[in-house]
Amino acid sequence: MVVQSSVQVGIVGKPNVGKSTFFAAATMIDVKIAPYPFTTIEPNVGIGYVRIPCVCRDLGVKDNPRNSVCIDGNRFIPVELIDVAGLVPGAWQGRGLGNQFLDHLRRAPVLIHVVDMAGATDEEGRLTKPGSHDPLIDIEFLSNEVTMWMVQMLTKDWDKLVRLVEYAKKPLLEVLYERFSGLGITQAQISDSLGKLGLDKKPLSRWGEDDIKGFVSMLRELSKPMVIAANKMDIPEAEDNYKRVVKEVGGKYRIIPTSADYELALRRAAKANLIKYVPGDDDFEIISQNLTRAQRDALEKIRDFMHKWGGTGVIKALNTAVFDVLGMIAIYPVADERRYTDTEGNVLPDVVLLPRDATVLDLARVIHSEIAERAVTGIDAVSGRRLGVNSKLWHRAVIKIFISRA
Template sequence: MLIGVIGKPSSGKSSFFKAATMIDVAIADYPFTTIKPNTGVGYVVIDCVCKEYGVKCSPNNFLCIEGKRFIPVKLIDVAGLVPDAHLGKGMGNQFLDDLRQADCLIHVVDSSGLTDAEGKPAKDHDPEEDVKFLEREIDLWFAKIIERGMEKYLKKKQFGKVEVLQVLSEHLSGLGISKEQIKQALDQHGIDDLEEFSFHLRKISKPIIVAANKIDLPSSEENLKKMKEDFPELTIIPTCAAAEISLKIAKEKGVIKCQNNIIEIIGQVDDKQKKGLEFIQKNILEKYGSTGVQDCLNKAVFDVLGYIVV
């Protein structure tokens, strides 16, 4: 299983990746900080049965910490995508190809509206435009690949009987798309409208959830509300990757405990650090229930992809 982390430049994509994996990656507030894809391992988290049965856990394929199972999941963070990426703008074709094997995509959106579609500073950019353009870029990239597959099918058809399902299955194997997923899209939508078929196959084979990042900034709350109203079909999760990184570093240094989204300071902190932790507690954890990073991973693996822990 592979989760792709996508978004426009400066959306907080690499911060989200670092928050999920705690791998040091280049993070900056200017476009194209990431060029080559970052890969790492994050974890989905569920309650472990050891707590329920009062036994000590001896796991082989996961971690068990304080009654929680941490199950490893591979992540890939690709460079920022800009409008017309499917045409090669901003090295878009290369960046899109890095996503070929991803099973699900987490779209990190700058919900504050303080960066434009290319990741440059802005005052009141509408993050809904980012949701629309990036999904369309992924869909059009998909359509180009499927169009080449159909060209193969039509050539082979000239020399004998051949099934479109079989040809597309072979052609799309490099995208990690199963024959069953192609059949589902063919059965539901047919192939007469190639672009429409491509869009539906992408939704089946590489579903997208939205991490509404930078939720700590003042303009984000209203933008989040509007996005949820205007895109009811999308899974949109309020997220603050920077806060998740801060909390994990503080926990690793033994400065805080954080259980049930309640921060307890147990080490020495200065006034600035204390105010920062109080801000996270009040404006993120109490308001939204979490920083959103773990919620995105769990939602992608368990709800969207339908994996079950055994």
């Protein structure tokens, strides 16, 4: 059995900023990319990868990955990417393509907001002179759109909600939790948001618009955190904007400089055996003898960019979303703790992504569908140490799960 984990990352932004280019580069799936708004209408869903240093090097073994890929000692772990239509200001009220498609992002616990850092598109995504639109406006409006989408979800029959809490005496937490069900929001995130704003003590019937918006925007920050992909950094006008944006909102968001365009070019060149490129590296090697002068020049321009910014940023944006913002850890489950193999002898076959507070039991649940808590223990395959059912796991741990039949 190949173990699958299923972290979803939503790709959002106004039209024409490079969402589909980012998606295509990260997944190598051919999708429609064009220099005008609303190229994407139906969402694209595909598998992208986050990258970690593989433990195969530390352990001195040659691995046989099955649910993931290992290239030169780097393990690429699959995550699900969702590329949706562009959002324009007022989408929550139905402008542009509206916000129905945000429903496709329901299960995504983290979003990558692709921003045109070159300011080469206006607020609706139409091409303008580079440097003429302020990307700070885009950052502001997008979080507001997502917030308003959630506000609508909450307030669509507000009176009924109030009656449920104040007359039928249903606990507020439960009512709110049900209302946002399907958004992957936890009760803890709801109660945190309520508590921080002192709304847990305020009767629902007395909540004003500001209370509702304040509560939802806090809940959005906790439940749909955003990483900013500062895209189109290859356009000269982008650099000043980038510096300014980092200064203004760098404390609030993680901002990763990217060129989705360059990443896509590199992956295509690698696929065509023109270059050797490990996604996420800050360099590549030309391996074809038959490049034209123009191809060589284009590649050298990309290389300069990569040296300056530490790569194209696409893998970095995904890694930041999954490891830094969601705080996930990558675990290698094995069946044989001495040889690090599955039951068929594959060395370090799988990697699963789990929340940072995951325990031996959580890992057991991913691997086996039905298990009894008391029957589970683990072994740290690297040290041979035994782990109890509630022992916390750690990033890049190699773990054998034991299930004793009662």
